[in-house]
Amino acid sequence: MQDSSIKAITWEGDHIRILDQTKLPVQEVYLECRNIEDVACAIERLSVRGAPAIGVAAAMALAMECQKVNAGTPEELMPHLEQMSIRLMNTRPTAVNLKWALKKMMDKALNSRTSDVEALKDALKQEAIRIYHDDIKINMAIGGHGQAAVPQEATVITICNTGSLATGGYGTALGVIRTAVKNGKSVFVVSSETRPLMQGSRLTAWELQKDGIPFVLIADSMAGYYMKKKGADLVITGADRIAANGDSANKIGTYSLSVLAKEHNIPFYVAAPFSTIDMSVKSGEDIPIEERPSEEITSIAGKPVAPESVNVWNPAFDVVPNSYIAGIITEGGIIRQPFNENIKKAFDEKGEEINGKS
Amino acid sequence: MQDSSIKAITWEGDHIRILDQTKLPVQEVYLECRNIEDVACAIERLSVRGAPAIGVAAAMALAMECQKVNAGTPEELMPHLEQMSIRLMNTRPTAVNLKWALKKMMDKALNSRTSDVEALKDALKQEAIRIYHDDIKINMAIGGHGQAAVPQEATVITICNTGSLATGGYGTALGVIRTAVKNGKSVFVVSSETRPLMQGSRLTAWELQKDGIPFVLIADSMAGYYMKKKGADLVITGADRIAANGDSANKIGTYSLSVLAKEHNIPFYVAAPFSTIDMSVKSGEDIPIEERPSEEITSIAGKPVAPESVNVWNPAFDVVPNSYIAGIITEGGIIRQPFNENIKKAFDEKGEEINGKS
Numbered sequence: 220m221q222d223s224s225i226k227a228i229t230w231e232g233d234h235i236r237i238l239d240q241t242k243l244p245v246q247e248v249y250l251e252c253r254n255i256e257d258v259a260c261a262i263e264r265l266s267v268r269g270a271p272a273i274g275v276a277a278a279m280a281l282a283m284e285c286q287k288v289n290a291g292t293p294e295e296l297m298p299h300l301e302q303m304s305i306r307l308m309n310t311r312p313t314a315v316n317l318k319w320a321l322k323k324m325m326d327k328a329l330n331s332r333t334s335d336v337e338a339l340k341d342a343l344k345q346e347a348i349r350i351y352h353d354d355i356k357i358n359m360a361i362g363g364h365g366q367a368a369v370p371q372e373a374t375v376i377t378i379c380n381t382g383s384l385a386t387g388g389y390g391t392a393l394g395v396i397r398t399a400v401k402n403g404k405s406v407f408v409v410s411s412e413t414r415p416l417m418q419g420s421r422l423t424a425w426e427l428q429k430d431g432i433p434f435v436l437i438a439d440s441m442a443g444y445y446m447k448k449k450g451a452d453l454v455i456t457g458a459d460r461i462a463a464n465g466d467s468a469n470k471i472g473t474y475s476l477s478v479l480a481k482e483h484n485i486p487f488y489v490a491a492p493f494s495t496i497d498m499s500v501k502s503g504e505d506i507p508i509e510e511r512p513s514e515e516i517t518s519i520a521g522k523p524v525a526p527e528s529v530n531v532w533n534p535a536f537d538v539v540p541n542s543y544i545a546g547i548i549t550e551g552g553i554i555r556q557p558f559n560e561n562i563k564k565a566f567d568e569k570g571e572e573i574n575g576k577s
Numbered sequence: 578m579q580d581s582s583i584k585a586i587t588w589e590g591d592h593i594r595i596l597d598q599t600k601l602p603v604q605e606v607y608l609e610c611r612n613i614e615d616v617a618c619a620i621e622r623l624s625v626r627g628a629p630a631i632g633v634a635a636a637m638a639l640a641m642e643c644q645k646v647n648a649g650t651p652e653e654l655m656p657h658l659e660q661m662s663i664r665l666m667n668t669r670p671t672a673v674n675l676k677w678a679l680k681k682m683m684d685k686a687l688n689s690r691t692s693d694v695e696a697l698k699d700a701l702k703q704e705a706i707r708i709y710h711d712d713i714k715i716n717m718a719i720g721g722h723g724q725a726a727v728p729q730e731a732t733v734i735t736i737c738n739t740g741s742l743a744t745g746g747y748g749t750a751l752g753v754i755r756t757a758v759k760n761g762k763s764v765f766v767v768s769s770e771t772r773p774l775m776q777g778s779r780l781t782a783w784e785l786q787k788d789g790i791p792f793v794l795i796a797d798s799m800a801g802y803y804m805k806k807k808g809a810d811l812v813i814t815g816a817d818r819i820a821a822n823g824d825s826a827n828k829i830g831t832y833s834l835s836v837l838a839k840e841h842n843i844p845f846y847v848a849a850p851f852s853t854i855d856m857s858v859k860s861g862e863d864i865p866i867e868e869r870p871s872e873e874i875t876s877i878a879g880k881p882v883a884p885e886s887v888n889v890w891n892p893a894f895d896v897v898p899n900s901y902i903a904g905i906i907t908e909g910g911i912i913r914q915p916f917n918e919n920i921k922k923a924f925d926e927k928g929e930e931i932n933g934k935s
Contacts, residue, residue: 244884378798412874412883414772414796420875420883428884435888436874438772440736440797440830444895447832472798474805478840479833516770516794517778520880524770525778526602526786530793537802 225383225426228267228276230348235279239266240384240418244425255284255303262310262317265416269385270459270495271358274316275351277307281324282347286340293331293339300328300343312507313468313536315460319494320350354387357492360550361391362398365455365490368546368553369399369406373452376442376480378411379470380422381457381490391490392455393426395548400432408434409451411442413470415515415533439472446483454480455548456539458491465541465558466503467491474537477544486545493549498566503538511535583741583784586625586634588706593637597624598742598776602783613642613661620668620675623774627743628817628853629716632674633709635665639682640705644698651689651697658686658701670865671826671894672817677852678708712745715850718908719749720756723813723848726904726911727757727764731810734800734838736769737828738780739815739848749848750813751784753906758790766792767809769800771828773873773891797830804841812838813906814897816849823899823916824861825849832895835902844903851907856924861896869893 229236235252241264242248250266252258258280261267267276281303290296304321311317327346331339369375375396379385382393390397399406408427413419420436427434437445445451454476458467467473467489480487500506513531518524525531546553551568554561587594589609593616597606608624610616616638619625625634639661648654662679669675685704689697727733733754737743740751748755757764766785771777778794785792795803803809812834816825825831825847838845858864871889876882883889904911909926912919 245881411798412772414770414798417882420887424887425884428887433888435890436883437890438797438829438874440769440772440833441890441892441895443833443836444829444892445890447895471796471802475798475801475833475837478801479836482836482840516796519877520882522878522880523603524775524878525794526783529778529782529786530791532793532795532799532803534799534802537799537805 225388225429227272227384228279228351228387230279230351235276235283237261237267237276238384240268240422241266243421252280255280255306259306259310268418269380270314270316270457271354271386271391271492272384273311273314274320274494275354275387277317278320278324278347278350280307281321282344285343290336293328293334293336296336296339297328300325311509313459313509315497316494323350351387354492355389357550358386358389358391358394361490361492361548362389362394364552365395365488365548366399366402366404368453368486368488368548369395369404370452372405373399374407374409374450376409376411376445376451376454376476377423378419378439378456378472378476379413380418380426382423382426384422384426385457391457391492393423395455395490396432397430406432408432409445410434410436411439411472411476412436413472414439418470442476443479446479446485451485453486453488455488455490458489458495459536460500460506461489461491461496461547462500462502462506463498463559463562464502465544465547465562466506467539467544467547468503468506468508468536469539471534471537474539477539481543487539487543488546488548489539489544490548493551493566496562496566503540506538508537509535583746583787585630585742586637586709586745588637588709593634593641595619595625595634596742598626598780599624601779610638613638613664617664617668626776627738628672628674628815629712629744629749629850630742631669631672632678632852633712633745635675636678636682636705636708638665639679640702643701648694651686651692651694654694654697655686658683669867671867673855674852681708709745712850713747715908716744716747716749716752719848719850719906720747720752722908722910723753723846723906724757724760724762726811726844726846726906727753727762728810730763731757732765732767732808734767734769734803734809734812734834735781736777736797736814736830736834737771738776738784740781740784742780742784743815749815749850751781753813753848754790755788764790766790767803768792768794769797769830769834770794771830772797776828800834801837804837804843809843811844811846813846813848816847816853817894818858818864819847819849819854819905820858820860820864821856821917821920822860823902823905823920824864825897825902825905826861826864826866826894827897829892829895832897835897839901845897845901846904846906847897847902848906851909851924854920854924861898864896866895867893
């Protein structure tokens with residue numbers, strides 16, 4: 220029941236080692252990313268994915284690349300950092316953790332009072348590594364709070380991958396499941412395969428199998444019928460961005476899952492760190508949704524599964540309205556309705572402290 | 578706007594020509610089925626699929642194979658027919674049209690008053706060909722009645738394939754769309770790809786493209802978000818078996834679609850011939866649901882998309898409760914709620930006549 224063997228991202232000093240998740244579960248291939256462009260491309264092609272994980276990867280990329288910049292002073296380094304930050308920001312639009320992590324790095328640079336550029340570079344390295352370790356700690360805290368919502372014997376439906384692969388380590392929704400199991404609960408997971416890129420079958424099934432947590436793999440279209448025929452106790456998903464009112468963007472298919480959960484009176488939970496909450500966005504309507512290439516729908520593993528040049532709609536995410544959500548599981552506890560009020564409260568009280576901003 | 582080019586099944590005298598739908602849309606390969614076993618295997622591996630189409634294929638298989646039986650009298654032929662019928666019946670459990678077509682053939686044999694075995698064989702051949710031609714006529718009638726439910730400008734969501742490939746020709750749900758378009762309506766189709774076997778992307782997209790009907794292809798998990806973001810005017814699906822109370826079994830994912838349609842106040846229609854209605858089955862609870870091999874979920878086109886030996890649930894169908902259905906579009910008209918009463922009425926009034934039983 221340890222997932223310590225899974226290291227999606229590791230800091231290796233002169234490079235960042237990234238497990239190429241596009242190759243899983245068939246091959247465990249690691250990429251040696253040696254510059255910003257390597258990491259940006261790895262994020263774009265989803266070699267590393269999951270909102271918290273891409274935040275960590277971006278922070279590390281900035282920390283790594285800045286070591287090589289030939290700058291005499293912190294002031295000279297700043298424009299370079301800004302440029303790198305812009306490149307990384309442009310990789311993917313929906314997950315706000317990317318923005319959050321880059322802002323954290325830029326704030327560190329801006330607020331550093333040193334006039335020694337090498338000291339600043341070192342501070343940025345330490346900050347990136349801290350973001351990484353904090354993310355694991357935060358996931359553990361999410362797991363601890365969330366497991367309280369999991370019955371002693373529970374069937375939990377989830378979508379996409381929210382485990383060690385999607386985060387610095389341990390996981391958000393999958394972290395809740397892991398903690399419930401560690402606490403002696405009997406948890407059975409229903410993993411929705413997550414078309415088009417099969418993070419449920421390729422990644423979540425792989426993590427659950429490694430951990431020995433019992434599960435069944437289903438196609439996304441089977442979730443409703445599973446709820447009806449076999450029943451489930453709760454749905455727990457991750458999130459890529461949570462608006463100030465609790466509307467939560469997550470992997471495409473999550474909205475359908477939330478409607479189906481409502482229909483079957485199954486509580487629907489979102490598990491995510493505070494860094495996924497974007498207080499600057501009032502509601503889900505304002506969350507930018509990435510649309511990805513049609514080839515993800517029209518071919519699988521290079522094989523065509525549709526006629527050539529068909530018209531495709533391929534949003535990578537959708538938005539679950541706050542009213543469908545039983546609770547948002549954060550490192551500060553489970554936030555419940557009314558979300559507008561309680562997110563603000565939780566954010567004010569816990570966010571600063573836990574995110575280490577204070 | 579003609580689909581006459583698509584011939585999924587044709588009677589060729591000494592063999593049945595079946596378009597191998599597992600190879601579409603990449604290749605148009607035709608199978609020459611020369612005996613019962615050829616046809617049974619073609620049904621089992623889904624080279625021919627769709628409830629009406631497998632009924633037609635089974636009837637033709639019986640008619641073809643019986644020509645070769647060395648029997649002196651109709652009485653001597655009967656046990657052979659029964660044996661063949663059992664083999665065909667055992668191919669797939671959910672679609673009742675298979676049972677219906679085989680019963681029609683057996684009834685023909687039993688009620689034939691000839692003592693000439695060759696005359697009986699010829700009568701069976703004529704009956705199979707009539708089932709085939711009737712199916713096309715029935716689909717045209719379904720289209721005529723159903724198109725009335727389609728607004729002048731309409732976005733229609735559908736799942737799986739219900740077109741020429743799924744029937745003798747023309748189609749059920751897709752037949753309704755075809756007729757609406759022929760009648761000058763502006764129809765935009767949303768084709769749900771239909772995991773695991775991609776009948777939506779492989780087959781429906783192929784048919785729609787051939788017909789020049791505008792459409793967009795989505796993953797099944799996107800249907801809910803499509804309804805929410807872009808809106809739709811109706812959902813029309815086919816059916817594999819309809820219980821006496823209107824509960825309708827159809828391709829897995831149809832139940833989820835019906836829940837999503839209800840959530841978004843989109844009318845949900847089922848289009849199917851009377852032969853899909855099984856009056857011997859009171860409710861959806863009693864419809865047998867085929868579970869198919871886990872490989873359909875764990876690999877695609879021979880490529881693994883999940884770790885080895887994972888636990889999989891792979892029902893090929895699910896059941897839409899009657900209360901979610903706005904209407905069942907048959908060749909006799911649109912049957913509306915209360916279904917228990919109105920199906921019985923429609924079946925008594927129209928079923929006999931249209932199915933040519935009288």
